[in-house]
Amino acid sequence: MKFGDTFMEYLHGEQEWFLHKCSHIEYKRLKKVLKSCRTCKVLHDDSYRTNQGDEENPAFSQICQCQSCPLCDQMFFSELLKEATDIVGCFRSRVRHLQHLDPYVASGIQRCVLGLRQCFKNDQQSMVQEGRMLIEYITMNAIAIHKILKKYDKVHSSVNGKNFKSKLRAEHIELLQSPWLMELGAFCLNFNGSDGEEFSQLSGRFSCDFNVAQSVMTLMLPNSIKKEYDLTCAICLEIVFNPYALSCGHLFCKSCACSAASVLILDGLKAAGPDSKCPICREAGVYAKSVHMVELHRLVRTRCKKYWEERQAVERAKALKQNKEFWDAQTKSMIGY
Amino acid sequence: MAQAARLNLRMQKELKLLLTDPPPGASFPFLSPDSDLPSLSSIDAQIEGAEGTVYAKGIFKIKIQIPDRYPFQPPIVTFATPIYHPNIDTGGRICLDILNLPPKGAWQPSLNISTVLTSIGLLLSEPNPDDGLMCEASREYKYNRQAFDHKARAMTEKYAKAGDGGSSSSQCIQTMPNPSMVEVQGVDMGSKQDTTGSASSDGKQSGISHKLSFKSLSSTKGKEGDSKENEMPGHRISSSELENQMEIKGKRKEENSALNECNLNCVRPHGIRRKLSLDTSGQFKKNEDDNKENVDPNCCQSLYHSQNNFISPFGTSEQQVSNNHEQLRQHQDDKSTRYTRSTGSKPCQITHKKPLRSFDSCQISDGSKKKLLETTKPFSSKSYSLTADDVSPIPLPVRHGEVQPSEDFSDRTGNTPAHTKIDKHTLLGKKLSLGFKGSSQKQDNNKENVVPVNQLPLSKPHSPFRKSGLGCKLSLRTLSQLQGSKEDHRQSENFFTNASESLPVPQDSRYDWEQQPNQDESMKTEREIIQEHGAEETEGPPLSETIIVLDSEDSEEEGQVSSRQRLSLARKRIGKTIAKA
Numbered sequence: 001m002k003f004g005d006t007f008m009e010y011l012h013g014e015q016e017w018f019l020h021k022c023s024h025i026e027y028k029r030l031k032k033v034l035k036s037c038r039t040c041k042v043l044h045d046d047s048y049r050t051n052q053g054d055e056e057n058p059a060f061s062q063i064c065q066c067q068s069c070p071l072c073d074q075m076f077f078s079e080l081l082k083e084a085t086d087i088v089g090c091f092r093s094r095v096r097h098l099q100h101l102d103p104y105v106a107s108g109i110q111r112c113v114l115g116l117r118q119c120f121k122n123d124q125q126s127m128v129q130e131g132r133m134l135i136e137y138i139t140m141n142a143i144a145i146h147k148i149l150k151k152y153d154k155v156h157s158s159v160n161g162k163n164f165k166s167k168l169r170a171e172h173i174e175l176l177q178s179p180w181l182m183e184l185g186a187f188c189l190n191f192n193g194s195d196g197e198e199f200s201q202l203s204g205r206f207s208c209d210f211n212v213a214q215s216v217m218t219l220m221l222p223n224s225i226k227k228e229y230d231l232t233c234a235i236c237l238e239i240v241f242n243p244y245a246l247s248c249g250h251l252f253c254k255s256c257a258c259s260a261a262s263v264l265i266l267d268g269l270k271a272a273g274p275d276s277k278c279p280i281c282r283e284a285g286v287y288a289k290s291v292h293m294v295e296l297h298r299l300v301r302t303r304c305k306k307y308w309e310e311r312q313a314v315e316r317a318k319a320l321k322q323n324k325e326f327w328d329a330q331t332k333s334m335i336g337y
Numbered sequence: 338m339a340q341a342a343r344l345n346l347r348m349q350k351e352l353k354l355l356l357t358d359p360p361p362g363a364s365f366p367f368l369s370p371d372s373d374l375p376s377l378s379s380i381d382a383q384i385e386g387a388e389g390t391v392y393a394k395g396i397f398k399i400k401i402q403i404p405d406r407y408p409f410q411p412p413i414v415t416f417a418t419p420i421y422h423p424n425i426d427t428g429g430r431i432c433l434d435i436l437n438l439p440p441k442g443a444w445q446p447s448l449n450i451s452t453v454l455t456s457i458g459l460l461l462s463e464p465n466p467d468d469g470l471m472c473e474a475s476r477e478y479k480y481n482r483q484a485f486d487h488k489a490r491a492m493t494e495k496y497a498k499a500g501d502g503g504s505s506s507s508q509c510i511q512t513m514p515n516p517s518m519v520e521v522q523g524v525d526m527g528s529k530q531d532t533t534g535s536a537s538s539d540g541k542q543s544g545i546s547h548k549l550s551f552k553s554l555s556s557t558k559g560k561e562g563d564s565k566e567n568e569m570p571g572h573r574i575s576s577s578e579l580e581n582q583m584e585i586k587g588k589r590k591e592e593n594s595a596l597n598e599c600n601l602n603c604v605r606p607h608g609i610r611r612k613l614s615l616d617t618s619g620q621f622k623k624n625e626d627d628n629k630e631n632v633d634p635n636c637c638q639s640l641y642h643s644q645n646n647f648i649s650p651f652g653t654s655e656q657q658v659s660n661n662h663e664q665l666r667q668h669q670d671d672k673s674t675r676y677t678r679s680t681g682s683k684p685c686q687i688t689h690k691k692p693l694r695s696f697d698s699c700q701i702s703d704g705s706k707k708k709l710l711e712t713t714k715p716f717s718s719k720s721y722s723l724t725a726d727d728v729s730p731i732p733l734p735v736r737h738g739e740v741q742p743s744e745d746f747s748d749r750t751g752n753t754p755a756h757t758k759i760d761k762h763t764l765l766g767k768k769l770s771l772g773f774k775g776s777s778q779k780q781d782n783n784k785e786n787v788v789p790v791n792q793l794p795l796s797k798p799h800s801p802f803r804k805s806g807l808g809c810k811l812s813l814r815t816l817s818q819l820q821g822s823k824e825d826h827r828q829s830e831n832f833f834t835n836a837s838e839s840l841p842v843p844q845d846s847r848y849d850w851e852q853q854p855n856q857d858e859s860m861k862t863e864r865e866i867i868q869e870h871g872a873e874e875t876e877g878p879p880l881s882e883t884i885i886v887l888d889s890e891d892s893e894e895e896g897q898v899s900s901r902q903r904l905s906l907a908r909k910r911i912g913k914t915i916a917k918a
Contacts, residue, residue, distance in 0.1 A: 234447035235408050237350045259409050260446050277439065279447040 003147050004031060010140050022094075022137065023086035025144040026079070033076050034148075034155050076152065077164055080145065081173075087141050088173045094134055095180040098127060098187060099294055131188055135206075138184075139221055142175040172247055176219070179245030179291045182229050185217055186295035190302065210303050215239045231296070234280055235260060239300055241311045243293045244269055246286040248278045251293070255315050261287055264326055265319040347408060351449050352380075360455040362387060378403050381417075382454060386497070387462040391489035392420070395497030399457065400429075401450060411436050411444035414453060421485075421492040423464045423475035432470040433460055 007027050145168075149161035168174045175181070185206040208217040208231070215231040233240045235256035242254040246269075258265045260279045261272035272287035301308045355365060362385040380401040386392025398417040404410040414436055416429035424432040434443040435456060469475025477485035 235347075237347050237449075256408075256446070262409075277445075279445045282443070282445065 003143065004028065007140060007144055010136070022090040023083060024137075025083050025087070025141050025148070027144045027148060030076060030080065030148050031151065034151055037076075037155055077160075080148065080164070081168075084141075084145060084168060084173050084175065087138070087175060088178060091134065091138055091175070091178065092180050094130070095184050095187075098130060098134070099183060128191060131184060131191070134184055135188070138175050138178075138181060143222065145175065172249060176221075176227055177249045179249055179251070179293060181219070182217060182245070182251075183291070183293050183295045185219060185229075186293065186299040189217075189299050190295055208299065208303065210239060210300070231300075238311075239304060239307060240293075240296070241300065241308070241315060243296050243300075245291040245293055246278050247289040247291075248281050248283045248286045250278055250280045250286075251296075252279070253315075254292075255318055257287070257290070264322060265315075266323050348403065351451070354449070355451055358451070360451045360458065362458045363454045380450065384454060384458055384461070386493060387458065390462045391486045392422075392461050392493050392497070395420075395493035397461075397497050399454070401453075408446040408449075411438060411442065411448075412450060412453060414457065419492060419496045421471075421474055421489040422461065423466045423469040423471055423478050424460055426470045430470070431457065431460070432465075432468060433457065 004027060011024065149165055153159065153161035169177060188206050189208055206217065206219055209215065217229040217231055219227040221227060231240055231251065232238065233251065233253045233256050236253060240251050240253050243251050244254050244257050245251050254269065255265050257269055261269065261276040263269070263271045269287045269290045274285045274288065276287055277284050278286045359365065364383045365380065366383060367381045380403070382399045382401055384397050384399055386395040386397065397420055400415050400417050402413040404413065414431055416425055416431065419427065433456060435448055435453060436442060436444065438444050464478055466475035466478040474485065
């Protein structure tokens with residue numbers, strides 16, 4: 001089956017109600033654009049051939065060359081970009097919502113409220129449902145983008161598609177790189193772990209492996225494409241603890257990231273200056289929009305209990321010590337000695 | 338505590354990683370997977386020069402020190418094996434952006450030792466001459482690849498062979514600054530002994546030998562070839578011995594003169610070295626050489642002092658001179674600053690080396706008196722030995738070009754009798770600089786340098802009077818070099834007074850010298866020449882000074898020459914004043 005059909009099926013399938021609220025890739029329309037471009041190109045080729053034959057109307061071919069492709073380029077890419085941005089935004093808000101609904105992650109009053117709510121209606125079912133839909137949603141769109149760009153490159157025999165992909169990555173709207181997807185994956189895995197077999201179909205796409213050498217979370221995409229997420233902090237070289245994802249998508253332990261940005265652990269990453277850079281990609285200003293990966297944290301906690309506890313103690317001591325030192329220094333400077 | 342624990346954890350992981358998956362070309366002979374707690378604060382690594390590069394077959398030892406805040410602070414990585422590389426200085430420091438913290442560098446906590454070693458390996462195969470730490474090397478790398486390759490190969494061959502202990506030499510390098518100090522002390526000792534008068538020649542000898550040996554040490558530390566270095570001290574010592582013998586033979590006056598000469602020699606080396614280094618600096622001003630910096634500044638300072646001293650006592654009569662001096666000094670300052678900045682240790686080492694060789698030949702050929710001269714000789718001969726050497730093929734032609742104009746200039750000036758002295762000086766300076774030119778000019782050098790041995794006695798009569806002054810000065814001052822130079826100046830002055838007039842025509846004088854077998858140091862030759870032509874009149878100081886200034890402006894070498902001239906000028910001045918008195 002062609003992907004276009006699959007996509008259409010997905011769009012008009014059982015989750016239509018859900019998709020109405022979200023934007024998605026206009027696969028068909030984009031494809032049409034490409035088609036027109038292709039015909040234009042054929043036309044252009046024809047004119048080129050005729051040109052060679054009898055040297056007639058060179059102006060026509062000129063026009064065709066100038067107008068068609070740049071025009072469709074502009075339309076094509078701008079539309080795609082917009083859609084991708086929308087999808088990511090939608091996805092983010094959804095997952096955040098989901099995250100807040102998770103009773104294990106929520107704190108304090110929120111948890112009480114949630115607990116109360118659960119008495120009246122079984123939230124869990126709907127949450128799982130939503131989680132599954134979100135995964136479906138993001139993967140379908142990601143594939144759509146991938147396919148359409150591939151098609152574009154094929155039609156134009158260019159590398160613009162690839163370039164666009166890297167551009168998406170640079171702007172952190174590549175769907176499959178979103179930290180929220182990892183969060184969603186952790187969410188699913190958490191449910192899987194906590195509720196046994198019941199939701200196994202939900203986490204089917206996700207799996208994680210915390211072994212000594214390397215800890216990865218794997219996402220299986222429909223076409224047996226595997227997407228792996230490294231859960232190792234590049235700074236301490238261990239499994240991320242209390243992980244934060246910078247807006248460039250890189251994961252770090254909170255304490256490591258704080259040290260790298262030279263802020264107090266208690267102040268948190270948001271306190272980092274705008275010019276502090278990601279320790280991996282050196283992009284500046286990625287700390288302000290960092291994402292606290294609560295679900296992932298919980299996942300680590302459930303999967304590697306021992307490590308988590310050890311680390312928890314160490315981190316507490318570290319934060320405390322750092323804070324103490326800081327305030328000591330403050331008082332010293334205040335007193336002036 | 339917690340931090341340390343975490344650091345340990347990370348380091349252990351990294352070490353494991355290093356051992357299981359070492360970066361290309363790197364190995365860790367002192368790390369073993371069995372050791373439960375390997376030294377986490379410092380790691381010794383070895384990196385192999387990549388095949389097909391100039392460092393091929395070399396094994397370079399690298400010291401990696403892990404700071405306390407390690408992942409957030411870059412490791413301190415230095416080469417323990419000397420290496421000739423545009424981005425690695427003689428102290429082994431590496432100019433690599435990931436080894437510095439972000440404002441300046443690009444260290445990121447996500448980097449690790451493995452990546453650092455990988456990039457060092459890449460740096461070895463792909464030097465970055467545009468951001469060179471060693472200016473000389475980077476220039477060579479850019480513009481004279483063959484010379485660079487040759488030197489780099491030689492260094493690799495010498496230090497980075499498998500099983501070679503490079504670390505010790507590097508340590509020597511690091512201790513470089515001390516030797517110069519020691520040298521000075523040694524000189525002091527020698528001078529003091531002289532002053533005490535009762536000091537036996539042996540004592541003197543020991544002092545001098547100390548000094549000389551120290552120098553040689555310093556030179557050896559400069560990563561010189563072992564054999565050559567070893568030769569050096571011996572020669573120097575022998576020279577000193579010869580001097581001592583001479584002294585013993587001669588009258589006290591002679592002794593004094595010899596001592597003075599010794600002092601001169603002591604001073605000389607600095608000056609000459611300085612000059613040479615200046616030359617080199619002219620070529621590679623931006624090079625930063627620790628060794629040189631450490632050693633040279635002292636020399637420079639001492640020179641300055643000496644100059645100042647000269648100026649101050651005799652300042653009244655020649656304010657113009659002082660002015661000129663001032664200019665010169667400024668000149669020198671520029672140069673010295675540059676030169677402190679400069680440069681590959683190699684050039685200076687080379688300078689050290691070569692003199693010795695020339696020395697040998699001189700010693701063999703010369704008699705006792707000549708030996709005295711010989712001590713000075715090496716310096717003059719240095720230059721040409723340098724040229725003869727393959728070490729710096731490029732610089733030679735350049736120098737050649739630079740030097741020659743000055744020569745012409747001096748010759749022209751030489752026609753006027755009043756300028757003769759200056760001319761001589763310039764000539765002498767030229768001689769030194771000319772040495773670089775080549776074999777043909779070597780002959781010239783010889784001629785020029787050749788000092789009428791007979792004239793030495795002439796100087797003797799003056800020496801005793803000097804002697805007393807010398808003694809006091811020497812004993813008083815810590816900077817023996819300065820004093821020594823002063824003394825020398827005095828001597829020269831005396832000579833000058835005798836031979837207040839310089840040669841009428843410089844070329845004639847040259848011919849005279851030609852006949853003499855000896856090569857002598859420029860200063861001495863000056864003096865002696867002056868003595869020879871004692872009857873001739875002194876030249877107008879202002880004229881000469883202006884000329885000197887011109888010379889100094891001509892080129893850097895000229896500038897060096899000018900410094901030379903300054904000294905000699907000062908001497909003359911002093912001599913005149915004394916004569917007047």
